[in-house]
Amino acid sequence: MPPAPELRADAARNRARVLDVARGRLAAGDTALPMNVLAGLAGVGVGTVYRHFPDRRALLEALAADSLDRLDAEARAAAVEPDPLAGLDRLLRSGVRLLVEDAALQEVFSGTDTSTPAAAARLAELTATCDELLQRARAAGVVREGVTVTDLRRLVCGLGHAARIGGPDPRAAEAYAGIVLAGLRAPS
Amino acid sequence: MPPAPELRADAARNRARVLDVARGRLAAGDTALPMNVLAGLAGVGVGTVYRHFPDRRALLEALAADSLDRLDAEARAAAVEPDPLAGLDRLLRSGVRLLVEDAALQEVFSGTDTSTPAAAARLAELTATCDELLQRARAAGVVREGVTVTDLRRLVCGLGHAARIGGPDPRAAEAYAGIVLAGLRAPS
DNA sequence: GAGGAAACGGATGGTCCATCCGCAAACGGG
């Protein structure tokens, strides 16, 4: 990635405002905020919103960037755990937790294709990290046969989805992660 | 439920046409079919569609009615299995399978509130059946502590969601059901 | 502080939703 396109002062300010408002609204459960309303709340014209975020998905990806960073950090940490099973534990639990905490991340992570190339790259990298860990777990024989990194990703998304039905429920998320984790272990 | 409101001949025909077209399109992956297009394809006016199905959700519930019947039947069968663990197995596997096979059912089942009172009643009944089975499994000590029937429902929805990421994948659905099933068993 | 580049903003056209009501078709008694 080339360093950064260097935004003009007002552009940076407006972009931040829009993101702030959107984040606040999303945290408040307002998942379908119209773009013109968002613009109004941010004290900005609609065009400005669309310039910074070509479509809804791009906005979501920007909103999820922070959480994606954290998830990436967790994955790296998990990948270097001495015990691969402990690594998987950490990966799954933190993944589901982050997905439940951040609706934007859930959306981005569940989606099949990305809007920003940046987001695509991040996801690919994350996948590679997870795969490395999974390979190690498989080599150690502690995980079920036939489980791929795609399965892991889909399971995490699924659990995030599950723990959101009827309002985000972090406690349920934790429990579901534990259940799947137990199920993923190689049958002894 | 009082027997049936006795639809007039043309009304029944039109209703069936709309449902047929909608089912076909949905099966073809067209999840966001505009109502006026649907009406056009069914050779019917938009008003007719809205009369039979006040909103999108009601249409989905009608589309899912068949699958919901099947799910209900499976749940009853599962509830009378002698071995409660086998019952849970059957319930989970068939639930996830049906959800992956029928997008409408996935939608209805994941949603938090219903449009039709009929659908609400069906879901409540299904929940009761599942709860009965779960109680039995708990009494036999074969299932994790603290798992509620709500958890079961959410997990099934979550797995359905997971097995749909990147296109419905029945094989993955089966595998995920197996994983969660293993995880649900009481740790020995 | 002047020139050029970058960003702004909101009017605009397009799509879809959902309603409403004049009209047509179906039912049932005579």
Added chain:
DNA sequence: CCCGTTTGCGGATGGACCATCCGTTTCCTC
């Protein structure tokens, strides 16, 4: 069979939202 009543039909319509486009404003550099 025919006609009155009732039920359902259809599509024009208004409103919400999306996404674009371009004249105007703001910022940066020299």
